[in-house]
Amino acid sequence: MSMTIVGAKIALEGVIAKTEKSIEREVAYLKELADDRAALTHIEQLQEDGEPFPSDNPYGSYSEWKDGIEKEIKISQNSLDRIEIEKAELMAFNYFMENAPEE
Secondary structure, X not given: OOOOHHHHHHHHHHHHHHXXXXXXXXXHHHXXXXXXXXHHHHHHHHHHOOOOOOOOOOOOOHHHHHHHHHHHHHHHHHHHHHHHHHHHXXXXXXXXXXXXXXX
């Protein structure tokens, strides 16, 4: 079954809306990334200063705590990388929507 240009445009309307909504989360990921990097710096400073590990901390050690924060940093960075690809996809979708003939 062959798809028509009109059919493709109709199908892409939902994809475009979903992609735009995903891109809107970029600022939240940037804030989360900044917070996580600041937390990692703080943890490293505590460790360098020889501060005893807080007894009320749910992590078992500084290393475990740092590993958890580093994972969060990687997740945020991966999300931001995905958003960059979505921005390119959105440009292509919009170009197609505006320029593909409906005949």
